[in-house]
Amino acid sequence: MEPEPLYSAAELDKEEGKGVEALIAASAEPIPDPAEWIDEELQRGVLITTIDAFINWGRKWSLHPLAFGLACCTWEMFSSHFLRYDMARLGMEAMRATPRQGDLMIVAGTLTWKMAPAVKMLWEQMAEPKWVIAMGSCAISGGPFADSYSVVPGVNRIIPVDVYVPGCPPRPESLYHSFLMLREKIMHDSIVR
Numbered sequence: 001m002e003p004e005p006l007y008s009a010a011e012l013d014k015e016e017g018k019g020v021e022a023l024i025a026a027s028a029e030p031i032p033d034p035a036e037w038i039d040e041e042l043q044r045g046v047l048i049t050t051i052d053a054f055i056n057w058g059r060k061w062s063l064h065p066l067a068f069g070l071a072c073c074t075w076e077m078f079s080s081h082f083l084r085y086d087m088a089r090l091g092m093e094a095m096r097a098t099p100r101q102g103d104l105m106i107v108a109g110t111l112t113w114k115m116a117p118a119v120k121m122l123w124e125q126m127a128e129p130k131w132v133i134a135m136g137s138c139a140i141s142g143g144p145f146a147d148s149y150s151v152v153p154g155v156n157r158i159i160p161v162d163v164y165v166p167g168c169p170p171r172p173e174s175l176y177h178s179f180l181m182l183r184e185k186i187m188h189d190s191i192v193r
């Protein structure tokens, strides 16, 4: 005989809804660019530029993107990994299936409030240092669904974003350009962070 479930489907939905409502309430303002935090740290006068340059050089050549996608932009992200564009040139062809091995989250597509807690949890499970690229107008600002009750008006409401890639969808070339921008940003990072 099947055991009785502890909670009904309606009760579980209600609990999940409470979590989403709490996240919406806590996400009224965009999170500032992480680089601003770095500036604050550097203003404390710590001089470690040589070590930084060495470590950042290694980091920029060994990014491991997290393999996940949300909507149509995902297909452009996937195509950037195929032979025509060849991410191996940047040392980032190995997409990871677990956040514990990834250091780059590419948010490609429309993020709904229902999905937002899962994306936030993935980001929290990634080890530092980690970076986020918001790919496409949906990830940047909600895109064509910005006024919808169910769509997050920009992924920077729930996690800090390093680089934004405009477009609907952006072409793989645009995503590539964002990788170059991110690599430049990484070179200005500091272990103080």
Ligand code: SF4
Pocket: 071, 072, 073, 108, 109, 110, 135, 136, 137, 138, 139, 143, 144, 167, 168, 169, 170
């Ligand atoms: S930005 Fe355009 S292509 Fe990308 S997920 Fe939104 S609607 Fe789809």
